[in-house]
Amino acid sequence: MRIGAALAFAGVLLAATTADGALAVRPAVLAWDKSGVLRGTFSFRDAMDDKEVKKRLANGLPVTVVMRGYVYPNSGGDPVALTAHTCRVAYDLWNEVFLVIENGGKSKPIVNMTGVYKRCTDMVDLPITDRAPLKGKPQDYYLAVKVEVNPVSQALLKEIQRWVTRPLGVSGSITAGDALFATFVGVFINKQVQSAERVVEFRTASFPP
Numbered sequence: 001m002r003i004g005a006a007l008a009f010a011g012v013l014l015a016a017t018t019a020d021g022a023l024a025v026r027p028a029v030l031a032w033d034k035s036g037v038l039r040g041t042f043s044f045r046d047a048m049d050d051k052e053v054k055k056r057l058a059n060g061l062p063v064t065v066v067m068r069g070y071v072y073p074n075s076g077g078d079p080v081a082l083t084a085h086t087c088r089v090a091y092d093l094w095n096e097v098f099l100v101i102e103n104g105g106k107s108k109p110i111v112n113m114t115g116v117y118k119r120c121t122d123m124v125d126l127p128i129t130d131r132a133p134l135k136g137k138p139q140d141y142y143l144a145v146k147v148e149v150n151p152v153s154q155a156l157l158k159e160i161q162r163w164v165t166r167p168l169g170v171s172g173s174i175t176a177g178d179a180l181f182a183t184f185v186g187v188f189i190n191k192q193v194q195s196a197e198r199v200v201e202f203r204t205a206s207f208p209p
Helices: 003-011 051-058 113-120 154-164
Strands: 029-032 037-043 063-073 081-092 097-102 108-110 122-130 141-151 196-203
Touching: 051 063, 051 081, 051 196, 063 122, 081 113, 081 122, 097 113, 108 113, 113 122
Parallel strands: none
Antiparallel strands: 029 037, 037 122, 063 081, 063 141, 081 097, 097 108, 141 196
Protein backbone atom coordinates (compact mmCIF):
# COMPACT_ATOMS: atom_id res chain seq x y z
CA MET A 1 0.00 0.00 0.00
CA ARG A 2 1.33 3.44 -0.86
CA ILE A 3 2.10 5.80 2.03
CA GLY A 4 -0.48 8.35 0.91
CA ALA A 5 -3.17 5.71 0.56
CA ALA A 6 -2.32 4.24 3.95
CA LEU A 7 -2.66 7.61 5.66
CA ALA A 8 -5.90 8.43 3.89
CA PHE A 9 -7.45 5.09 4.77
CA ALA A 10 -6.20 5.11 8.36
CA GLY A 11 -7.44 8.63 8.91
CA VAL A 12 -11.08 7.64 8.49
CA LEU A 13 -10.95 4.58 10.73
CA LEU A 14 -12.04 4.69 14.34
CA ALA A 15 -9.79 3.06 16.90
CA ALA A 16 -11.86 0.21 18.23
CA THR A 17 -11.38 -3.19 19.75
CA THR A 18 -12.72 -6.38 18.28
CA ALA A 19 -15.47 -8.40 19.95
CA ASP A 20 -12.91 -10.44 21.88
CA GLY A 21 -11.16 -7.31 23.21
CA ALA A 22 -8.17 -7.48 20.88
CA LEU A 23 -6.80 -4.34 19.28
CA ALA A 24 -8.14 -3.49 15.84
CA VAL A 25 -5.55 -3.64 13.04
CA ARG A 26 -4.99 -0.29 11.35
CA PRO A 27 -3.24 0.20 8.00
CA ALA A 28 0.42 1.17 8.25
CA VAL A 29 3.58 1.10 6.18
CA LEU A 30 6.47 -0.50 8.09
CA ALA A 31 9.84 -0.84 6.39
CA TRP A 32 13.53 -1.15 7.21
CA ASP A 33 15.77 1.61 5.86
CA LYS A 34 19.34 1.13 4.62
CA SER A 35 20.81 1.75 8.07
CA GLY A 36 18.70 -1.01 9.64
CA VAL A 37 16.14 1.23 11.31
CA LEU A 38 12.47 0.26 11.23
CA ARG A 39 10.34 3.23 10.15
CA GLY A 40 6.59 3.49 10.30
CA THR A 41 3.98 5.54 8.47
CA PHE A 42 0.50 5.55 9.97
CA SER A 43 -2.19 7.97 11.12
CA PHE A 44 -4.53 8.56 14.04
CA ARG A 45 -6.41 11.69 13.00
CA ASP A 46 -9.50 10.41 14.76
CA ALA A 47 -7.77 11.19 18.08
CA MET A 48 -8.22 14.90 17.34
CA ASP A 49 -11.21 14.70 15.00
CA ASP A 50 -13.52 14.89 17.97
CA LYS A 51 -16.22 17.40 18.94
CA GLU A 52 -14.86 18.10 22.43
CA VAL A 53 -11.25 18.41 21.24
CA LYS A 54 -12.24 20.86 18.51
CA LYS A 55 -14.36 22.84 20.98
CA ARG A 56 -11.40 23.10 23.32
CA LEU A 57 -9.16 24.36 20.52
CA ALA A 58 -11.78 26.85 19.34
CA ASN A 59 -11.84 28.36 22.84
CA GLY A 60 -8.07 28.87 22.79
CA LEU A 61 -7.32 26.04 25.23
CA PRO A 62 -4.24 23.88 24.59
CA VAL A 63 -4.50 20.25 23.53
CA THR A 64 -1.68 17.76 24.11
CA VAL A 65 -1.42 14.58 22.04
CA VAL A 66 0.94 11.82 23.15
CA MET A 67 1.60 8.75 21.00
CA ARG A 68 3.47 5.67 22.22
CA GLY A 69 4.21 2.74 19.92
CA TYR A 70 5.20 -0.57 21.52
CA VAL A 71 6.92 -3.35 19.54
CA TYR A 72 5.46 -6.66 20.72
CA PRO A 73 6.43 -10.21 19.70
CA ASN A 74 3.53 -12.18 18.21
CA SER A 75 4.39 -15.03 20.54
CA GLY A 76 3.39 -12.89 23.53
CA GLY A 77 5.26 -11.38 26.42
CA ASP A 78 6.50 -7.89 27.15
CA PRO A 79 7.31 -5.27 24.48
CA VAL A 80 10.91 -5.15 23.29
CA ALA A 81 11.09 -1.57 22.00
CA LEU A 82 9.19 1.68 22.19
CA THR A 83 8.86 4.85 20.17
CA ALA A 84 6.98 8.03 21.06
CA HIS A 85 5.81 11.37 19.72
CA THR A 86 4.34 14.39 21.52
CA CYS A 87 2.47 17.39 20.18
CA ARG A 88 0.96 20.42 21.91
CA VAL A 89 -1.40 22.63 19.93
CA ALA A 90 -3.29 25.79 20.86
CA TYR A 91 -5.30 28.20 18.75
CA ASP A 92 -4.08 31.80 18.78
CA LEU A 93 -7.40 33.67 18.78
CA TRP A 94 -5.72 36.99 18.02
CA ASN A 95 -3.64 35.90 15.01
CA GLU A 96 -6.02 33.09 13.95
CA VAL A 97 -3.34 30.41 13.63
CA PHE A 98 -2.62 27.17 15.46
CA LEU A 99 0.61 27.15 17.47
CA VAL A 100 2.14 23.68 17.42
CA ILE A 101 5.03 22.38 19.52
CA GLU A 102 6.28 19.01 18.28
CA ASN A 103 8.43 16.86 20.59
CA GLY A 104 9.29 19.80 22.79
CA GLY A 105 10.70 21.89 19.93
CA LYS A 106 9.96 25.47 18.97
CA SER A 107 6.40 26.70 18.47
CA LYS A 108 5.36 26.80 14.81
CA PRO A 109 2.31 28.61 13.38
CA ILE A 110 -0.04 26.37 11.38
CA VAL A 111 -2.86 27.93 9.36
CA ASN A 112 -5.46 25.13 9.49
CA MET A 113 -6.38 21.75 10.99
CA THR A 114 -5.00 19.89 8.00
CA GLY A 115 -1.58 21.21 8.91
CA VAL A 116 -2.15 20.32 12.57
CA TYR A 117 -3.01 16.74 11.62
CA LYS A 118 0.18 16.46 9.57
CA ARG A 119 2.26 17.57 12.56
CA CYS A 120 0.41 15.85 15.37
CA THR A 121 -1.31 12.72 14.07
CA ASP A 122 0.31 11.70 10.76
CA MET A 123 3.47 9.74 11.47
CA VAL A 124 5.65 9.58 8.34
CA ASP A 125 8.86 7.52 8.43
CA LEU A 126 8.78 7.56 12.21
CA PRO A 127 11.87 5.83 13.67
CA ILE A 128 10.65 2.83 15.68
CA THR A 129 13.59 0.56 16.46
CA ASP A 130 16.76 -0.96 15.05
CA ARG A 131 17.17 -4.68 14.44
CA ALA A 132 19.10 -5.53 17.62
CA PRO A 133 16.13 -6.13 19.99
CA LEU A 134 14.20 -8.09 17.35
CA LYS A 135 15.45 -11.65 17.35
CA GLY A 136 12.85 -13.92 15.80
CA LYS A 137 11.36 -15.34 12.67
CA PRO A 138 9.69 -13.41 9.83
CA GLN A 139 6.44 -11.64 10.84
CA ASP A 140 7.23 -12.15 14.50
CA TYR A 141 6.38 -8.63 15.68
CA TYR A 142 3.72 -5.92 15.53
CA LEU A 143 3.43 -2.31 16.66
CA ALA A 144 0.76 -1.56 19.29
CA VAL A 145 -0.09 2.14 19.45
CA LYS A 146 -1.65 4.12 22.28
CA VAL A 147 -2.65 7.76 21.70
CA GLU A 148 -3.70 9.95 24.60
CA VAL A 149 -5.28 13.38 24.26
CA ASN A 150 -4.58 15.54 27.31
CA PRO A 151 -3.04 12.81 29.49
CA VAL A 152 -4.11 12.79 33.13
CA SER A 153 -0.67 11.86 34.46
CA GLN A 154 1.53 14.93 34.21
CA ALA A 155 4.45 12.96 35.67
CA LEU A 156 4.27 10.39 32.87
CA LEU A 157 3.90 13.15 30.29
CA LYS A 158 7.00 14.84 31.69
CA GLU A 159 8.99 11.60 31.42
CA ILE A 160 7.89 11.05 27.81
CA GLN A 161 8.74 14.63 26.87
CA ARG A 162 12.13 14.28 28.57
CA TRP A 163 12.80 11.20 26.49
CA VAL A 164 11.71 12.53 23.09
CA THR A 165 13.82 15.69 23.55
CA ARG A 166 17.01 13.92 24.61
CA PRO A 167 19.86 13.30 22.15
CA LEU A 168 18.70 10.20 20.28
CA GLY A 169 20.65 7.25 19.00
CA VAL A 170 20.45 5.73 15.55
CA SER A 171 16.74 5.00 15.57
CA GLY A 172 15.39 7.13 18.37
CA SER A 173 13.70 4.12 19.92
CA ILE A 174 13.87 3.02 23.53
CA THR A 175 14.62 -0.62 24.31
CA ALA A 176 14.42 -2.91 27.33
CA GLY A 177 18.00 -2.02 28.29
CA ASP A 178 17.13 1.65 28.73
CA ALA A 179 16.42 2.92 32.24
CA LEU A 180 13.28 4.74 31.04
CA PHE A 181 11.76 1.65 29.46
CA ALA A 182 10.28 0.32 32.71
CA THR A 183 8.48 3.63 33.22
CA PHE A 184 6.31 3.03 30.16
CA VAL A 185 5.85 -0.76 30.19
CA GLY A 186 2.61 -1.85 31.78
CA VAL A 187 0.72 1.35 31.02
CA PHE A 188 -0.32 0.46 27.48
CA ILE A 189 -3.74 -1.03 27.90
CA ASN A 190 -5.29 -0.21 31.25
CA LYS A 191 -9.06 -0.22 31.02
CA GLN A 192 -9.48 0.31 34.77
CA VAL A 193 -7.87 3.74 35.00
CA GLN A 194 -8.70 6.83 32.98
CA SER A 195 -5.36 7.88 31.52
CA ALA A 196 -6.53 10.80 29.36
CA GLU A 197 -9.55 12.79 28.17
CA ARG A 198 -9.55 10.72 24.99
CA VAL A 199 -7.69 7.48 24.18
CA VAL A 200 -7.17 5.77 20.82
CA GLU A 201 -5.58 2.31 20.65
CA PHE A 202 -4.75 0.08 17.68
CA ARG A 203 -2.10 -2.21 16.24
CA THR A 204 -0.42 -2.80 12.92
CA ALA A 205 -0.13 -6.00 10.95
CA SER A 206 2.90 -8.18 11.66
CA PHE A 207 6.28 -7.32 10.20
CA PRO A 208 9.52 -9.29 9.82
CA PRO A 209 12.59 -8.61 12.00
